[in-house]
Amino acid sequence: MQGWTGREGPAGVAPAAICIGPWPVTIEHKGPGSGRLGEKACRYAEAVDPISFVERPRLDRPSLLCAFRGWNDGGEAASIAARYLAEQWQARVVAHLDPEEFYDFQVTRPRVRLEDGVSRVIDWPRGEFAVASMKGRDVVVFTAVEPNVRWRTFSQAIIGAARDLGCRLLVTLGAFLTDVPHSRPVPVVGSAADEETATRLGLARSQYEGPTGIVGVLHDASNRAGIPSVSLWAAVPHYLPSAPNPKAALALVERASSLLEIPVETRSLLKAVEAWEEGVLRLVQESDELGEYVSRLETAVDQRIDEEVPSGEALAAELERYLRDHGGEPGHGMS
Structure with missing residues (x-):
């Protein structure tokens, strides 16, 4: 040679x-x-397995609850909800997902912080698995930033960890921006990938066709592995600044708690909702144009209720339209 x-x-x-x-x-x-x-x-x-376990707990048929920061997370409602549930359920971290393979650090940058006011520490955008046991039920909560690359490998790693932990159901949380008023209850769309799960949990069967992203890929990997999956999406007012929306987070918390049959204390989140509503009210009062727009949205919502239009179906159609309109852009994801 x-x-x-x-x-x-x-x-x-x-x-x-x-x-x-x-x-x-x-x-x-x-x-x-x-x-x-x-x-x-x-x-x-x-x-190298991208997931490293701190401990391998013995769990009894847990559910896996996932939320991703990024496009799937309008008003940060999904990630706030997942973190709140983990905190209230006193979940402990049992595994981490190494970010090296899955993130473009020029897009999803690590953050530098000071520790004890002296040492500079880099926080990488790694995923975390936390487990909790409440009222005789076990749950695994996974939170991460939406990955930039290698979605199949990423999803297979998560589902592999879910199988190792004995998970029997996948539940993903998401939030999307749409034409809903902040002054009305937050609608939450729930759907299941298969007819049996939809019937058992009282959800609609997912009929979405179109561009998909990490949540859709994760559901596909879960179903192929024989783990049924459920998707919960909260509707977030599109006219508000991209600040955290605790009201939508609360709606997801309550819906997930009901679905998993695991109670959760919501008083601290309710206080955040009250403060948020006061701030939004001041914002709307400062703009006649915005106030008129919100009034039109309120009238439309109230009219649908008066006419007994099935709001769940209408909202599901709105969600599908939103996903089709925005899902083709790089980094966007949906189920």
């Missing part, structure tokens, strides 16, 4: 294969009397 400068093997023959990560690169030697070398010359380096 011309130009070979590395350590040579027996009789001056270059090694037949070298390993780069988990994949071997086979090198053919074209010298006299040589054939293809290297069937056994290289061992595959083992692929």
